[in-house]
Amino acid sequence: MFAMSNPERPVRLGFVGVGSRGTSMLQTALMLEGVEITAISDIVPERVERAQQLVMESGQPKPKGFTGEEDYKKIADLTNVDAVFTATPWSLHTPVMVATMKAGKYGGTEMPACDGYEEAWELVETAEQTGMHCMLLENYxxxxxxxxxxxxxxxxxxxxxxxxxxxxxxxxxxxxxxxxxxxxxxxxxxxxxxxxxxxxxxxxxxxxxxxxxxxxxxxxxxxxxxxxxxxxxxxxxxxxxxxxxxxxxxxxxxxxxxxxxxxxxxxxxxxxxxxxxxxxxxxxxxxxxxxxxxxxxxxxxxxxxxxxxxxxxxxxxxxxxxxxxxxxKKYGDIAVQTGHGGSDYLCMRDFVEAIRHQAAFPIDxxxxxxxxxxxxxxxxxxxxxxxxxxxxxxxxxxxxxxxxxxxxxx
Amino acid sequence: MFAMSNPERPVRLGFVGVGSRGTSMLQTALMLEGVEITAISDIVPERVERAQQLVMESGQPKPKGFTGEEDYKKIADLTNVDAVFTATPWSLHTPVMVATMKAGKYGGTEMPACDGYEEAWELVETAEQTGMHCMLLENYxxxxxxxxxxxxxxxxxxxxxxxxxxxxxxxxxxxxxxxxxxxxxxxxxxxxxxxxxxxxxxxxxxxxxxxxxxxxxxxxxxxxxxxxxxxxxxxxxxxxxxxxxxxxxxxxxxxxxxxxxxxxxxxxxxxxxxxxxxxxxxxxxxxxxxxxxxxxxxxxxxxxxxxxxxxxxxxxxxxxxxxxxxxxKKYGDIAVQTGHGGSDYLCMRDFVEAIRHQAAFPIDxxxxxxxxxxxxxxxxxxxxxxxxxxxxxxxxxxxxxxxxxxxxxx
CATH class of the missing domain: 3.30.360.10 (Dihydrodipicolinate Reductase; domain 2)
Structure with missing residues (x-):
């Protein structure tokens, strides 16, 4: 069951993997209206702390931090998380997305979404079986x-x-x-x-x-x-x-x-x-x-x-x-303040808005x-x-x- | 036997096919020093006449004209022809080149040189058997x-x-x-x-x-x-x-x-x-x-x-x-007066100079x-x-x- 039903309520995101790319996308998410970062996971504690700090500096409460290798499963289960975004090493993209969808949440992943036939089908079948959605955040x-x-x-x-x-x-x-x-x-x-x-x-x-x-x-x-x-x-x-x-x-x-x-x-x-x-x-x-x-x-x-x-x-x-x-035309002026020529902003925005409206993702x-x-x-x-x-x-x-x-x- | 032995003597060319492309290359050949056009063939008599006229206007004697479908064989046999250039329809490129080499002459052809495996091997084997050379005049x-x-x-x-x-x-x-x-x-x-x-x-x-x-x-x-x-x-x-x-x-x-x-x-x-x-x-x-x-x-x-x-x-x-x-550097100023950005001139020149010096062609x-x-x-x-x-x-x-x-x- 999808946890959120009120489009006026903030979209609450968990971030798994906050190295260079994850942190940059976290900062992009913090620029959006109606988004809360409620959980952070990374196996490097300093990265979690840095991410928590960034969230607090934006005026939001300190998100819950995790450092265990499989703590993405805990994040997926949190009641104050609507969707999980992952920027881990490639081999974890599918496992994080699968755990997320199985917990009844929307997932978003950096590229590539999966490695090989087995993971690709696992991703597809998990989405079909759970009725949840998974977006590849292909900023380009x-x-x-x-x-x-x-x-x-x-x-x-x-x-x-x-x-x-x-x-x-x-x-x-x-x-x-x-x-x-x-x-x-x-x-x-x-x-x-x-x-x-x-x-x-x-x-x-x-x-x-x-x-x-x-x-x-x-x-x-x-x-x-x-x-x-x-x-x-x-x-x-x-x-x-x-x-x-x-x-x-x-x-x-x-x-x-x-x-x-x-x-x-x-x-x-x-x-x-x-x-x-x-x-x-x-x-x-x-x-x-x-x-x-x-x-x-x-x-x-x-x-x-x-x-x-x-x-x-x-x-x-x-x-x-x-x-x-x-x-x-509408968001260009804000977008260009973010990474990759502004594409990061519009990509994260599409991700968040689909979650907010319980719509299908544009890159499903x-x-x-x-x-x-x-x-x-x-x-x-x-x-x-x-x-x-x-x-x-x-x-x-x-x-x-x-x-x-x-x-x-x- | 290759007919020519004295590099001081003009290179004598026969042209087979003097439509638009053949005529343009004929005009290019006429710009070169030490080149004589001694024979022209085309199934359209007016084209032969036009080509003969162009040669005479350049101060050379009227080249012998041919209009028969297989007259390229006669041209190959002429004692005052050292090499034959063809700009016929594609299906004749290989037949003209093969007849030319078999007559002991150098050949030059517009692209493509041959159509399919059989013609390609015929071209190669004729060159090897006769000891003659055949150049694809690839101006590009x-x-x-x-x-x-x-x-x-x-x-x-x-x-x-x-x-x-x-x-x-x-x-x-x-x-x-x-x-x-x-x-x-x-x-x-x-x-x-x-x-x-x-x-x-x-x-x-x-x-x-x-x-x-x-x-x-x-x-x-x-x-x-x-x-x-x-x-x-x-x-x-x-x-x-x-x-x-x-x-x-x-x-x-x-x-x-x-x-x-x-x-x-x-x-x-x-x-x-x-x-x-x-x-x-x-x-x-x-x-x-x-x-x-x-x-x-x-x-x-x-x-x-x-x-x-x-x-x-x-x-x-x-x-x-x-x-x-x-x-x-050496010929650019003259070359640019000819077709295809000057490439026609340098291509025809390389063809003629290889014949003159009985050298291998650069595009063999x-x-x-x-x-x-x-x-x-x-x-x-x-x-x-x-x-x-x-x-x-x-x-x-x-x-x-x-x-x-x-x-x-x-």
């Missing part, structure tokens, strides 16, 4: 440009869609190797023992919403290919000497991974994961159809019927007033499972000569009837 | 930016290479559908009965040279995926009415095709073919390695050790003086076969759920010993 789906593109798609500016290209292209070597050349958590979770696309959701999230994945369309299968692995060796050798053991280690992940995805209605997607090479950030965010194309790389648009010069890009600027997403358990499983599917493809690998249908055919995401969820 | 390998990148690669600016992205992204609907909505030759040769990448060489040519394909590296296999097909229907309906038969026809080619290619040394390539959507031209030409990245889309570069701002693109401008390709029969076969391999992959399809090794293992292309061939 709330970036101003991708939300404007979603709005443009719904206005038919690109005509019938045919193709998208997207990618997490961000040099994270500095956050993968420590300042003694040691391997940090990213190295272990992403690069040392795994290949394929280990971080797909920032890139695939917005695109999935553009092309109605799980809501009239469906990812059918993918093929994936990785380049050779040189980036981490080069980085460690350059900065910590060629004799450093991590300069000579064999990393399983290739430097650049690229994946092609086929969908039920024939829109195709190219998906990059390029995080171990010296390069400027570029998430690509390209979308095209029978009437035009937008390029996030260029932040330019070309629309056959309206662009003034045939086959010449136009600056996006002149479209912003008309097509800026309603949530950005089916999306969370579908976007996250790409990690597994791409690895399987890469390890088998880029063979096609089918997506599980987590909706069990409900994607055919599910309606497109509303432009404004709450 | 002579573009200023891609040649500068090749020069930068050889100077090690990008470190060890890991990935390239390239594509023929050029809206050719206007040249595919005639002004009554009828299907032109492009529609028949590329889109009506075929899928996959029907025009790979402009995109893959420069990249193949960057990553030493057939010269120390080798294309191993590819996977390919096509989007749904809407572009031509939309275009005909919009311009000639929804009831036009070509607005309702089913075209086999998807609007956007994307291919991933694995190579022997682990450098991967993403290859686009996007020619039926309203879009600005963009050939991508991205290359990256352990030290940096160049983007042709942006015409910008980032080099970790030298770019002034970490993870920020730099304009390419400041690198041009140092890394502009020697041939562009192995490259011609390898680049052209992509058409066949991608179609096979697309029609079989994007399954991996192996490249034939046209070099029969000689790629391991063949030396990288010299920066200046002649």
């Amino acid at each position: 789906a709330y970036m101003r440009n991708v939300m404007m593109v979603l709005n443009m798609v719904r206005h038919g500016l690109f005509g019938e869609l045919t193709h998208c290209e997207t990618g997490y292209q961000h040099d994270v070597r500095y956050a993968t190797i420590g300042d003694q050349g040691e391997l940090l958590w990213r190295a272990h979770e992403r690069y040392l023992h795994h290949t394929g696309n280990r971080y797909p959701t920032h890139a695939i999230g917005p695109v999935s919403q553009w092309i109605d994945i799980n809501r009239g369309n469906k990812f059918e299968y993918l093929v994936s290919m990785s380049s050779r692995s040189l980036g981490l060796n080069h980085y460690v050798a350059k900065n910590y000497g060629a004799d450093h053991p991590n300069a000579k280690r064999q990393y399983k992940a290739g430097d650049v991974n690229c994946t092609l995805i086929q969908t039920a209605n024939g829109i195709t997607v190219t998906l990059y994961y390029d995080s171990l090479s010296p390069r400027p950030v570029d998430f690509i965010y390209r979308i095209q159809g029978t009437k035009g194309i937008y390029s996030g790389t260029l932040d330019k648009i070309y629309l056959e019927d309206t662009s003034p010069v045939p086959h010449q890009w136009e600056d996006i600027e002149k479209y912003v007033e008309e097509y800026d997403h309603p949530l950005w 358990v089916y999306d969370a499972a579908t976007w996250s499983i790409i990690t597994k599917l791409t690895e399987e493809s890469v390890l088998n000569k880029s063979k096609p690998v089918d997506f599980p249908d987590f909706t069990r055919s409900k994607w055919r009837e599910r309606k497109p995401l509303p432009i404004v969820n709450s | 390998a002579y573009m200023r930016n891609v040649m500068m990148v090749l020069n930068m690669v050889r100077h090690g600016l990008f470190g060890e290479l890991t990935h390239c992205e390239t594509g023929y992204q050029h809206d050719v609907r206007y040249a595919t559908i005639g002004d009554q909505g009828e299907l032109l030759w492009r529609a028949h040769e590329r889109y009506l009965h075929h899928t996959g990448n029907r025009y790979p060489t402009h995109a893959i040519g420069p990249v193949s040279q960057w990553i030493d394909i057939n010269r120390g590296n080798k294309f191993e296999y590819l996977v390919s995926m096509s989007s749904r097909s809407l572009g031509l229907n939309h275009y005909v309906a919009k311009n000639y009415g929804a009831d036009h038969p070509n607005a309702k026809r089913q075209y086999k080619a998807g609007d956007v095709n994307c291919t991933l290619i694995q190579t022997a040394n682990g450098i991967t390539v993403t290859l686009y073919y996007d020619s039926l959507s309203p879009r600005p031209v963009d050939f991508i030409y991205r290359i990256q390695g352990t030290k940096g990245i160049y983007s042709g889309t942006l015409d910008k570069i980032y080099l970790e050790d030298t770019s002034p701002v970490p993870h920020q693109w730099e304009d390419i401008e400041k690198y041009v003086e140092e890394y502009d390709h020697p041939l562009w 029969v192995y490259d011609a076969a390898t680049w052209s076969i992509i058409t066949k391999l991608t179609e096979e992959s697309v029609l079989n759920k994007s399954k991996p399809v192996d490249f034939p090794d046209f070099t029969r293992s000689k790629w391991r010993e063949r030396k990288p292309l010299p920066i200046v061939n002649s």
